Amino acid sequence: AQKITQTQPGMFVQEKEAVTLDCTYDTSDQSYGLFWYKQPSSGEMIFLIYQGSYDEQNATEGRYSLNFQKARKSANLVISASQLGDSAMYFCAMRGASNTGKLIFGQGTTLQVKP
Amino acid sequence: NAGVTQTPKFRILKIGQSMTLQCAQDMNHNYMYWYRQDPGMGLKLIYYSVGAGITDKGEVPNGYNVSRSTTEDFPLRLELAAPSQTSVYFCASSYSGTGGHGNTIYFGEGSWLTVV
Numbered sequence: 001a002q003k004i005t006q007t008q009p010g011m012f013v014q015e016k017e018a019v020t021l022d023c024t025y026d027t028s029d030q031s032y033g034l035f036w037y038k039q040p041s042s043g044e045m046i047f048l049i050y051q052g053s054y055d056e057q058n059a060t061e062g063r064y065s066l067n068f069q070k071a072r073k074s075a076n077l078v079i080s081a082s083q084l085g086d087s088a089m090y091f092c093a094m095r096g097a098s099n100t101g102k103l104i105f106g107q108g109t110t111l112q113v114k115p
Numbered sequence: 116n117a118g119v120t121q122t123p124k125f126r127i128l129k130i131g132q133s134m135t136l137q138c139a140q141d142m143n144h145n146y147m148y149w150y151r152q153d154p155g156m157g158l159k160l161i162y163y164s165v166g167a168g169i170t171d172k173g174e175v176p177n178g179y180n181v182s183r184s185t186t187e188d189f190p191l192r193l194e195l196a197a198p199s200q201t202s203v204y205f206c207a208s209s210y211s212g213t214g215g216h217g218n219t220i221y222f223g224e225g226s227w228l229t230v231v
Contacts, residue, residue, distance in 0.1 A: 045205060047219050091158070099213050100163060100165060101163070102160055103220065107156055
């Protein structure tokens with residue numbers, strides 16, 4: 001069975017500092033994809049970054065980067081230069097090889113950025 | 116661009132009532148999904164569809180039904196509402212079922228449902 005684990009229920013970071021949100025996953029699929037979503041207090045799901053299991057380089061999107069360690073089955077999100085607007089819930093999710101596109105989500109990490 | 120549109124945004128139901136959450140996408144996506152999110156939790160898949168006329172159960176399908184008569188629409192039916200169905204419901208769509216680069220999964224804004 002596939003599983004996503006986010007072990008940090010809540011995190012604090014000082015504005016302008018970097019923060020790492022942890023995500024570990026479990027799957028027997030060889031081909032899979034890992035996603036990070038941001039959910040602000042307004043509730044919508046905002047796509048941040050994607051990493052494919054065969055991608056050789058870590059994904060980056062602006063201030064977001066994904067620290068992908070395949071052997072350890074971890075896909076941590078790094079946010080550089082935190083901003084107040086980064087305060088939100090963050091979800092790690094995985095899509096397996098089934099071709100159905102189903103996502104398995106972790107329980108999320110609440111990030112608060114302090115001024 | 117409208118993207119994925121869900122209606123209604125908020126609804127209060129009495130126990131035992133039924134209702135339909137509407138979902139429509141205008142991106143010609145083949146794959147559509149319904150997720151629910153309980154307070155402080157991640158999203159769980161209720162039902163999904165890989166094309167018109169094809170639907171399948173996800174992780175938590177009990178108490179729900181879906182249909183997919185067109186590519187654009189994927190309504191979720193709640194029969195005999197129960198307090199356990201109080202949740203936020205998200206509809207999502209994607210062009211295909213694999214990959215991620217250029218195959219973003221688009222989410223609707225969510226529908227807040229309370230069963231009392």
